Amino acid sequence: MIAEGDVLDFGGGARVLSIPGHTDGSIAIRLSRSKILFAGDTIANVDGLMLGVFNVDRAKTIESFRRLAELDTEIACFGHGDPLVGDAGAKLRAAAAAKIND
Numbered sequence: 001m002i003a004e005g006d007v008l009d010f011g012g013g014a015r016v017l018s019i020p021g022h023t024d025g026s027i028a029i030r031l032s033r034s035k036i037l038f039a040g041d042t043i044a045n046v047d048g049l050m051l052g053v054f055n056v057d058r059a060k061t062i063e064s065f066r067r068l069a070e071l072d073t074e075i076a077c078f079g080h081g082d083p084l085v086g087d088a089g090a091k092l093r094a095a096a097a098a099k100i101n102d
Contacts (some may be wrong), residue, residue, distance in 0.1 A: 002027065019068065021061025022052050028068060035074040037088065043068065045081030049095035052079065069096040 002008070004018035004027075012033030019028050022041045029038040041052040042064050055061040068076075069092035076088035084091050 017068070019064035021057050021059075021064045022055050024056065026064070028064075031079075035089075036071055037068065037071060037073045037076045039068055039076055039078050041069060041079040043076070043078055043092070045076075045078050045084065049084075049092065063090075066096050069093045 004016060006016040008014040008016065008029070015030045015032055015085050017028040017030060019026050019040070019042050026040055026042055026096060028040055028042065030036070030037045034055060042061055044052045051058070051061050052100065069089065071073055071089055071092075073089040074087065075085050076092060077083040
């Protein structure tokens with residue numbers, strides 16, 4: 001089983017991030033050296049950035065979205081929708097501020 005803070009030995013070190021909300025055990029994987037984020041189903045990029053749907057805990061999903069948005073990320077990949085390429089962190093922060101605060 002993998003857990004928060006584990007570093008997997010591929011891609012220059014893939015860090016595991018616990019991001020509960022979509023499910024209690026949801027994780028993201030971040031390739032630190034290349035600044036690539038695999039966000040799973042917490043965030044979707046379908047007709048714009050949004051929270052993933054069918055979350056077991058919306059408040060935790062919002063908290064996880066905000067946490068992922070704070071990372072220095074160049075490319076973000078999602079369980080649903082196209083990846084963000086080029087300063088993805090700034091795009092995630094803008095979406096978190098604009099959409100989640102609604």
